Amino acid sequence: MCRLFAITSKDPLSPMKAIEALDVMKEGHDGSGVGLFLRDLGGPFENMKDAPILSGIFSESGLKRLDTFMMDIGFMTKYRLTIRVPKKPPAGIPKRDVYLIRAYEYPEGWESLGEKVLYDRLVDIRLKLRKMGEEKEDMMVFSFWPDVIMIKEIGDPMEVAHYLKLDRKELEARVIMAQGRQNTNYEINLYACHPFFLQGYSTMTNGENTAFFPIRDFLMSRGFDGYSGYQSDSEVFTHILHYCQTKLKLGLETYKHLITPLKDEDIEKHPDAKLLKHLKHSCRKLIIDGPNCVIGCLPDHSLFMLQDRKKLRPGVFGGKPGTFAFSSEICGLDAAIPDRDRSKDFQPMYLDTAIVGPDRQEVKICCQTDILPLPL
Amino acid sequence: MLSDRHITPSTLSKKDLPWQVLWNRDKCTLCGQCTAVCPVNAIELGVFRKRILQTSLDTGSVPSSLNSVFHGIRQKTDPAYSCVGCAMCNLVCPNDAIIPVKSDEADKLRFHINQGGQPRSRGGRRNVKGGILDQIKFIRISMLTDPALDAGRHEFELRTLLGRILPPEKNLEFYYENGWIPPVRDIYPLIIGGMSFGALSPNMWEGLQMGVAYLNEELSMPVRICTGEGGCPPRLLRSRFLKYVILQIASGYFGWDEIIHSIPHMKEDPCAVEIKYGQGAKPGDGGLLMWHKVNKLIAAIRGVPAGVSLPSPPTHQTQYSIEESVAKMIQSMCMAWGFRVPVYPKISGTSTALAVLNNLTRNPYAGGLAIDGEDGGTGAAYNVSMNHMGHPIASNVRDCYLTLTKTGMQNEIPLFAAGGIGKSGNLAANASALIMLGASGVQAGKYIMQAAAGCVGSESDRCNICNIGRCPKGITSQDSRLYRRLDVEEVAQRVVDVFLSFDTELKKIVAPLGRSTSLPIGMSDALGISDYNAAERLGIKYVV
Known part of the structure; x- marks a missing residue:
């Protein structure tokens, strides 16, 4: 089982905050990898919130192909963050040429495109790059989106963090999600490493998703190219969130109703019974059985946590106005926010979605039996 | 027969018959119960002459022979009266003196069971044992990272949906706009398949209905039963129990006058309407x-004169093609109940199933597709249809599901699989395999007859005389002397037993796969088989 940690703070934090929290939960991950999602960036990215940032790992030849590809479309580099690493990586971390974090200027005329067209084009470019990289094994692309950086690597989180020198001003962010992996695939594929990202939505999960196949088949048949990949059974959680919000235009309170709907007799007692029944029927293929704890982030910078129907995975949140964190274990919270009121720590149960809004003032608990905020 | 007498081509010896009746003279009390109970009069009182040779070692005594007579049981060898192996004789014998045994070689009767140019017809199902469903294993066992669930203690909701389900976007749009959303029923994934009032005896039918009502009302299991083509008793049509019933309409339209006239008096809508275009046991x-x-009762319910044969045509005579059927019949049926009742066609397994399915996907009123595979049972069909016609269910359902997946409609048109489910007794395993291949649920008929009423029919061609109305257990007979053998309440009790044990077994299958809150439809990663070609064909794992 992996360990998860996510933090949202009004002031930019170093990713090390999350890495340290993962480190105290070390019993629960085996050093087979770490994934980082950074959003609402500080540092040099603070002033370029609209510039799409490409995050990935490239070989020298891959980088050249990237440059040609991007220039052909008309993207100009606006800012690049260079991560120089020692020649010899520590044991367990593979040798890479370039860890790329690069902000681009949109090609001429793109800024006036509608949001949907623009967002679809960004996904399209990321998928094309991923495909190019898979063909020659010279690039891996994790995200291509404004105000978002993703870093993934194999190895113990703390060692990777020291190796990549993550404790740097440029990487500070107000929202950080991190996963310490306990790898369940024999061959470690970085595309299977959480968190996952699609058009502003990101989630990470621990546990396995036993309903993966039918869910994957359903998403892949929705006719949207972004619903692809699936090196990990947890990637579907990100895509279901994306589907829920962008295609069905439903709020975060409804996400849990899609993946873990109420039992029929509970739906009958619910004030929105009719709607929930229809959702349960038409989204039947998205129902999960767990065991999963899902932590995710929305484009508006809200952070949330929810559990599977049987609540088979650990998960806790705590914090204070301005800073809240979600963690697999309480010791992770202790490491990140030691000065919080611990009596207010809370472990969301099987009906709850815990949400910290963009203002970071409080954690709102949405219980599935509550009335849904309408109009949706 | 004497050795110098004339024989005909169809003169058979007992050895030539499929079943030999073994009778033990020492145990027999000559009570005559076996001859009375035999449904096909295969045995009769026999008077046997026996000569005993009396010789002596004493010189001078003359050897003599003594002729005596004893009474017992004689098995007839006339093809019209050959033993069917039902073993009712054995059941009624107080001294266990009689039993039919299967011949040790292929019988010769099969070559002569077409006297008068009439090919054999019978009940039962394809006389081939086993099948691919029994070979499928559930291999994705949850271990360590996703611990197996507890079949006895965790919360389960293993229901399925019958009816057209809209894609989520459309469903929400219609919901907000108050548009028409097709009716959908939340039902138990094991349906009692269509067995008509007429094919089944009144006691059997009533027992099944009582069992289903009990499962729904006392145990909250939304089990549904299909009427088959034979109408529905008027009292049931006007009762609240109609909601547990799927009304079937087939090419003979038997009983539909009564049904249509009852619509204004119905307290509840039926669960669904099944339009039968084909049946697995006798496709086409x-x-x-x-x-x-x-008899009079059957005739009244079906709206026909008594004592006449009722062969329904292979196709719906009012239509030229399935496309028209889909367009007109489904829509008419939907309209009859104000678009509140799901309507779906049932076809026999066929290599053209995809054409039907593709047609249904374009029809907004089609509520599903039921496919009945080659192993489906029937009360009466030509032997050749049963043994040689039809398509196996597993690959048929799989192809249909994968086609729906390609078009993104895998949640929209539920597929129901039938035909040989539980043929070897493995009802839950067979049903689960089909569900994971893509079926939304399964229909079983023959298994229910075997388990709930003690049908003795088998794929060894035992009994299988449902067609002649002499069912020795009273299941498929319309003769009150026979069907009074069947106690209605005991049938109902057994129906409940079957569903409860099925439910436990279903949980015992899905819980170790880590599934409990939704039926694992299309969860093909859980399936494996040791037959490489079958694995390739079904798109599941090849395991040895």
């Missing part, structure tokens, strides 16, 4: 209820 052939079974 119609119903075959023979005059023996058409």
